[in-house]
Amino acid sequence: MTVSRALNNRANVDKKTKKKILETAKMMGYKPNHVARSLTINKTYTIGVVIPKLTNSFFPDAIQGIEEVAFENDFQIILTHSSENADREKQVIEALVSKRVDGILISTVLTKKDLSFYTDLLDTNYPLVFFDRWLPGLEVNNVRTNDKEIARKIVDHLIDDHKYRKIAYIAGPDKLSISHERKEGYISSMKEHNLEIDDDWIVSANFDEEAGYEATKKLLSLPENKMPRAIFTVNDSAAFGAMEAIFDANLKIPDDIALVGFTDDKQDKLLNPPLTTVHQPAFEMGKRASQILIDIINGKSTTIEDIKIKSNIVLRRSCGCK
Amino acid sequence: MTVSRALNNRANVDKKTKKKILETAKMMGYKPNHVARSLTINKTYTIGVVIPKLTNSFFPDAIQGIEEVAFENDFQIILTHSSENADREKQVIEALVSKRVDGILISTVLTKKDLSFYTDLLDTNYPLVFFDRWLPGLEVNNVRTNDKEIARKIVDHLIDDHKYRKIAYIAGPDKLSISHERKEGYISSMKEHNLEIDDDWIVSANFDEEAGYEATKKLLSLPENKMPRAIFTVNDSAAFGAMEAIFDANLKIPDDIALVGFTDDKQDKLLNPPLTTVHQPAFEMGKRASQILIDIINGKSTTIEDIKIKSNIVLRRSCGCK
DNA sequence: ACAAGTAATGATACCGGTAACTTTCATTTA
DNA sequence: TAAATGAAAGTTACCGGTATCATTACTTGT
Numbered sequence: 001m002t003v004s005r006a007l008n009n010r011a012n013v014d015k016k017t018k019k020k021i022l023e024t025a026k027m028m029g030y031k032p033n034h035v036a037r038s039l040t041i042n043k044t045y046t047i048g049v050v051i052p053k054l055t056n057s058f059f060p061d062a063i064q065g066i067e068e069v070a071f072e073n074d075f076q077i078i079l080t081h082s083s084e085n086a087d088r089e090k091q092v093i094e095a096l097v098s099k100r101v102d103g104i105l106i107s108t109v110l111t112k113k114d115l116s117f118y119t120d121l122l123d124t125n126y127p128l129v130f131f132d133r134w135l136p137g138l139e140v141n142n143v144r145t146n147d148k149e150i151a152r153k154i155v156d157h158l159i160d161d162h163k164y165r166k167i168a169y170i171a172g173p174d175k176l177s178i179s180h181e182r183k184e185g186y187i188s189s190m191k192e193h194n195l196e197i198d199d200d201w202i203v204s205a206n207f208d209e210e211a212g213y214e215a216t217k218k219l220l221s222l223p224e225n226k227m228p229r230a231i232f233t234v235n236d237s238a239a240f241g242a243m244e245a246i247f248d249a250n251l252k253i254p255d256d257i258a259l260v261g262f263t264d265d266k267q268d269k270l271l272n273p274p275l276t277t278v279h280q281p282a283f284e285m286g287k288r289a290s291q292i293l294i295d296i297i298n299g300k301s302t303t304i305e306d307i308k309i310k311s312n313i314v315l316r317r318s319c320g321c322k
Numbered sequence: 323m324t325v326s327r328a329l330n331n332r333a334n335v336d337k338k339t340k341k342k343i344l345e346t347a348k349m350m351g352y353k354p355n356h357v358a359r360s361l362t363i364n365k366t367y368t369i370g371v372v373i374p375k376l377t378n379s380f381f382p383d384a385i386q387g388i389e390e391v392a393f394e395n396d397f398q399i400i401l402t403h404s405s406e407n408a409d410r411e412k413q414v415i416e417a418l419v420s421k422r423v424d425g426i427l428i429s430t431v432l433t434k435k436d437l438s439f440y441t442d443l444l445d446t447n448y449p450l451v452f453f454d455r456w457l458p459g460l461e462v463n464n465v466r467t468n469d470k471e472i473a474r475k476i477v478d479h480l481i482d483d484h485k486y487r488k489i490a491y492i493a494g495p496d497k498l499s500i501s502h503e504r505k506e507g508y509i510s511s512m513k514e515h516n517l518e519i520d521d522d523w524i525v526s527a528n529f530d531e532e533a534g535y536e537a538t539k540k541l542l543s544l545p546e547n548k549m550p551r552a553i554f555t556v557n558d559s560a561a562f563g564a565m566e567a568i569f570d571a572n573l574k575i576p577d578d579i580a581l582v583g584f585t586d587d588k589q590d591k592l593l594n595p596p597l598t599t600v601h602q603p604a605f606e607m608g609k610r611a612s613q614i615l616i617d618i619i620n621g622k623s624t625t626i627e628d629i630k631i632k633s634n635i636v637l638r639r640s641c642g643c644k
Numbered sequence: 645a646c647a648a649g650t651a652a653t654g655a656t657a658c659c660g661g662t663a664a665c666t667t668t669c670a671t672t673t674a
Numbered sequence: 675t676a677a678a679t680g681a682a683a684g685t686t687a688c689c690g691g692t693a694t695c696a697t698t699a700c701t702t703g704t
Contacts, residue, residue: 002653004692012652029446034420035360036690039659044357046400046421054386055588060376067403076417078368079401081389095398098356099368124351209588243592266377266531267587270562272594324683326662334682358660361689 007032038100047293048096048104049077052084052133055208056237057265058282059107062131065286066105073294075102084207086110090117103127103293108135111175127296131289134177141296141304143289145311147178150278151185151232154260154313158230159193162320164258168201168228170215170238179207179234182262186232198226205238212241220249230258230319236265236277243271254320264314274316285309329354360422369615370418370426371399374406374455377530378559379587380604381429384453387608388427395616397424406529408432412439425449425615430457433497449618453611456499463618463626465611467633469500472600473507473554476582476635480552481515484642486580490523490550492537492560501529501556504584508554523550527560534563542571552580552641558587558599565593576642586636596638607631 006013006021013021024030038044049066051059063079070077078101082089089109096104108130110117118138122128134142158164169186172179183202190197203218205211212233219228233239239261246253253259253273261268264279288309295301315321328335328343335343346352360366371388373381385401392399400423404411408431418426430452432439440460444450456464480486491508494501505524512519525540527533534555541550555561561583568575575581575595583590586601610631617623637643 001655001692005653008692012650014652017652031416032420033361033422033690034417035357035366035422036659037692038357039355039361039661039690040692042659054382057379060382063401064376064403067401071402071414076400076402076414076421078398079385079389080393080398081386092393092398094353095356098354099398100355100357240589240592265589267562267589267593270565270594271589271592323662323685327683330662334680336682339682355660358689359662361660361691362662364689 042100043297044100044102045075046099046101047075047077047290047297048093048099048101049079050089050092050096050104050106050108051079051081052107052109052207053081056235056263058132058235058263058280061282062107062286062289065283065288066290067286069287069290069294075294082109084109086114090114093117093121097121097126102297103129105289105293106130107133109133109176110135112137127293129289129293129296131285132178136177139304141289141292142306143285143292144178144306144308145280145285146308147181147311148185148188150311150313151182151262152189153185154262154276154278155186155189155232156193157313157315158232158258158260158319159189159195162230162258164230164320165195166198166201166227166229167195168203168219168231170203170205170212170219170231170233170242172205172207172234172238174204182234200226201228205234207235207237209237209241209244212238213245214241216242216245217249220245220251228257230254230260233259233261236261236263236268236275239275239277240265243275253318258320259318268314269316271318273318276316276319276321277314278311279314280311281309364422365619366422366424367397368421368423369397369399369612369619370415370421370423371401372411372414372418372426372428372430373401373403374429374431374529375403378557378585380454380557380585380602383604384429384608384611387605387610388612389608391609391612391616397616404431406431408436412436415439415443419443419448424619425451427611427615428452429455431455431498432457434459449615451611451615451618453607454500458499461626463611463614464628465607465614466500466628466630467602467607468630469503469633470507470510472633472635473504473584474511475507476584476598476600477508477511477554478515479635479637480554480580480582480641481511481517484552484580486552486642487517488520488523488549488551489517490525490541490553492525492527492534492541492553492555492564494527494529494556494560496526504556520548522548527556529557529559531559531563531566534560535567536563538564538567539571542567542573550579552576552582555581555583558583558585558590558597561597561599562587565597575640580642581640590636591638593640595640598638598641598643599636600633601636602633603631 003021006018080092086109129141131143134144158167171183174180203215205215231242233242251257261275261277264277268275268277325343328340402414411431451463453465456466493505496502525537527537553564555564573579583597583599586599590597590599
């Protein structure tokens with residue numbers, strides 16, 4: 001017990017004793033066993049992070065933010081990815097719970113039909129914070145962005161400032177919160193401007209480049225009178241695919257067709273042309289989500305919040321600006 | 323004990339008993355406690371990953387590879403970043419050891435003078451695998467790429483195929499393995515072609531965009547006769563900075579000055595002009611390193627290997643091709 | 645010099661599992 | 675029917691810490 005006290009800088013240990021203990025520990029090459037410690041104190045100082053993929057630059061940046069705050073608070077993170085696969089998401093969360101992480105940060109790929117998975121978990125009072133991709137209908141902390149509003153605004157820009165009227169939207173899976181919201185933003189902007197939305201203009205795709213490429217090819221094969229003048233994509237990865245497809249069709253951005261994305265990947269400004277997009281404060285979102293989770297773990301926060309960290313539009317040339 | 327056997331699908335449990343146990347477990351909401359399990363079996367099924375930063379696309383890709391193999395083998399990863407800071411690297415590794423991760427994958431920022439930190443760790447037989455950035459002088463498994471050779475080849479290309487003679491190199495910190503090797507490759511190519519290397523052409527910088535920008539500004543301010551005709555950068559991030567600096571100076575790539583990078587970031591092909599670079603098989607390197615570490619942990623591998631996974635050159639337009 | 649109070653140290657139990665060994669139970673064999 | 679045998683279930687100790695309570699060692703005041 002005295003050894004334990006000495007190593008943890010607790011009170012009531014004689015200076016000389018402490019010195020002797022520390023010396024001996026060093027000599028023996030003693031390394032504290034955090035596993036045993038976790039078992040008794042019932043806390044692992046570890047948080048789980050579940051993300052769909054690590055491909056676009058949003059998640060790496062967010063994770064840097066998460067890890068930064070975790071590090072400051074002596075926590076570490078177990079990083080897992082679901083590969084956009086619902087079953088795998090459940091599986092890794094079970095594993096995280098078994099490892100008794102003190103809380104979990106999730107960017108979920110689950111949908112309404114899997115709601116019970118999380119309500120069960122929440123019933124046990126497990127600290128959970130959703131970031132970026134949340135799940136409507138859950139009484140839980142969310143840290144997300146103003147997807148719908150900002151999507152509406154960027155489409156407003158295309159209509160108001162560039163006078164485009166035929167605007168297509170390359171969507172993500174509709175069941176996922178973020179792609180649904182962004183689509184809603186697109187639709188509401190179009191409607192407010194009394195612009196008709198052709199069914200063919202909303203192409204269901206995915207969050208990756210390949211999907212963006214395929215979706216764009218579909219759009220470009222529409223008959224002349226239906227051909228969109230501008231494309232808004234659910235994220236930058238899809239926009240990169242769109243860009244390739246547009247170039248492959250020997251069309252020019254923004255002269256023949258304008259393009260705007262969503263994320264603000266690091267290289268957007270170096271693209272040809274530089275991509276107009278929505279800047280998501282990934283690092284900030286990660287920090288914030290991490291801080292909230294740690295506050296909950298430390299019993300410093302009990303309220304449930306739905307935090308929206310505002311994104312902003314970054315005008316570059318792909319929309320037709322400058 | 324019977325309960326333990328039943329839950330772990332061990333033999334010698336009556337079918338009826340097992341059924342009853344599983345039902346009761348479910349009813350109670352029992353979740354296995356992996357912390358306690360780890361304490362007894364002395365294995366956590368967790369590996370630590372230490373990287374400098376998550377910014378460029380190499381590490382996210384590598385981590386996807388690492389996590390993929392880990393997942394298949396029922397391991398999870400604790401991800402930590404050192405922020406390119408040696409003390410922090412040591413600190414997080416101490417924490418990982420305390421948490422008794424079964425092994426550690428490292429892309430180190432430590433240099434020769436800190437060698438003892440790792441030799442001490444290796445003396446305790448802790449499973450360690452270095453990937454990408456290794457540390458010369460350590461008897462340990464490395465998974466890296468043929469930095470020197472491929473750097474030499476890309477400079478060969480600039481000289482042989484484009485007839486550039488004044489070629490500058492934007493370097494990373496010289497004490498780090500990869501930037502040292504890449505520089506060596508540059509130097510050896512220049513020497514082999516009997517080209518003189520002006521001291522001003524080797525600019526010490528860093529792995530990030532800002533450093534690349536500043537270094538390039540320095541190069542562009544050289545007098546006419548010293549002005550490089552081409553720039554080779556230690557990685558793509560630095561190349562992005564270089565690109566910006568070149569554009570800011572109203573120069574054209576590759577007409578006024580050619581540029582080649584190293585990494586093959588995802589958006590390279592969409593840049594203006596598309597960036598010629600070295601493609602590093604990040605995902606593969608991550609998978610391989612992870613597999614080796616897990617083999618060591620499982621006692622399936624005892625030899626120490628220095629594995630070089632070959633990178634290859636991707637010719638695009640920034641070097642002057644096409 | 646001795647009681648009282650405080651600081652330092654020590655003993656025990658427990659966290660939730662599993663290994664190793666023992667006991668109980670059921671079935672087979674002579 | 676009793677002994678032999680193997681399957682199923684149970685006991686105990688331990689992994690390496692820490693909380694709690696008990697003990698011992700020093701101070702301090704009168």
